[in-house]
Amino acid sequence: MNSFSPNMLKTFEACPQKYYFKYIQKISMPQKTSFFERGKKVHALANYYLRGDNIDKLETTLNKDEKAIWDTLKQNEFFKKSYINSEYNLSCKIGSYWIGGRIDALMEDNTDSATSAERTYYILDYKTGSIPQNPEYDYQTMVYLLCASKIYDSNLKFIYIDLKNNQNCIIDFTPDKEKEYEKRIIKICDKITNFQSLEDIEYSKICEFCEYRKICI
Numbered sequence: 001m002n003s004f005s006p007n008m009l010k011t012f013e014a015c016p017q018k019y020y021f022k023y024i025q026k027i028s029m030p031q032k033t034s035f036f037e038r039g040k041k042v043h044a045l046a047n048y049y050l051r052g053d054n055i056d057k058l059e060t061t062l063n064k065d066e067k068a069i070w071d072t073l074k075q076n077e078f079f080k081k082s083y084i085n086s087e088y089n090l091s092c093k094i095g096s097y098w099i100g101g102r103i104d105a106l107m108e109d110n111t112d113s114a115t116s117a118e119r120t121y122y123i124l125d126y127k128t129g130s131i132p133q134n135p136e137y138d139y140q141t142m143v144y145l146l147c148a149s150k151i152y153d154s155n156l157k158f159i160y161i162d163l164k165n166n167q168n169c170i171i172d173f174t175p176d177k178e179k180e181y182e183k184r185i186i187k188i189c190d191k192i193t194n195f196q197s198l199e200d201i202e203y204s205k206i207c208e209f210c211e212y213r214k215i216c217i
């Protein structure tokens, strides 16, 4: 059975019709790539750097803006913690649904003295654009924290690193959140699974920026 990624859940919530085009009919539409290029470059660089690869040559290919963003990330207190893994696929089963996706990086405290139950693990997500409007209940946050909690039975935090404003948004994972996250994930997965009709779709403001606009409206 396929697993639901945060993007799939977000897409369905924003517009079931778009979900249908993208994930059921598997129609891919061209998008403006320049917007994503900078983010992709910094993510790739971060991955090589954390893995311990030599990135000297790659660093010379960065333009001024990219270099400033990359320097901000390198100085970030969470990015400097102990590395566990990066571009790391996580998945888990919630209710009868598989969910999962790829996280930017997983780090832990820089301390040897703590036992594994005392350690804190950090899921990092670097944003070169904006961070989610409701980060605590964003599907990305909920999916990755739930998946990581099945592996790491200790303190877990999700960190959005806002590189544009050089700020961190820190979300703690608690037993109450775990219950709430599970409830929300099951609810949206149920909706997707039981979704049948495309007739009652309403056009809205988001249609203006939708890549499927030409074939939808």
Ligand code: SF4
Pocket (backbone or CB within 6 Å): 015, 016, 017, 018, 021, 201, 202, 203, 204, 206, 207, 208, 210, 211, 212, 213, 216, 217
């Ligand atoms: S154009 Fe509007 S209704 Fe159609 S898929 Fe896009 S967001 Fe959904």
